[in-house]
Amino acid sequence: MLEKNALNAFAALSQETRLRIVRLLVVAGAEGMAAGHIAEALDGAAPSRISFHLSHLENAGLIHSRREGRQIIYCAIWATLADLVAFLMHDCCQGHCEYCDKAIELFTQCTGEPTEGYIKKVR
Numbered sequence: 001m002l003e004k005n006a007l008n009a010f011a012a013l014s015q016e017t018r019l020r021i022v023r024l025l026v027v028a029g030a031e032g033m034a035a036g037h038i039a040e041a042l043d044g045a046a047p048s049r050i051s052f053h054l055s056h057l058e059n060a061g062l063i064h065s066r067r068e069g070r071q072i073i074y075c076a077i078w079a080t081l082a083d084l085v086a087f088l089m090h091d092c093c094q095g096h097c098e099y100c101d102k103a104i105e106l107f108t109q110c111t112g113e114p115t116e117g118y119i120k121k122v123r
Helices: 003-013 016-031 035-041 047-059 078-089 098-108 116-122
Strands: 063-068 071-076
Touching (some): 003 016, 003 047, 003 078, 016 071, 035 047, 035 071, 047 063, 078 098
Antiparallel strands (some): 063 071
């Protein structure tokens, strides 16, 4: 990830509502969450206010939207979130930390879907 892209992403995340939205979308997984449900989860915030923040996050490349009927569904962009973690951890231990390298590798594989092993544990 380029430093400029990281700065844009971190700038977007540095606002409380936007950080809360991204965290909600991470929990929602690959299915995402409708804009109305995001507003409800944020204590019934005004739709115009949520729309402003969603737009800001989308412009920063952290989330994307899709239309499903009358709803707009927002999802986290997993690759960008993994790139942010990798950007922060890249030079950990002078660039020679096997644990961080493994964590970064695992983050890059995340799709927002539970793994098969996780699904079996939950059932």
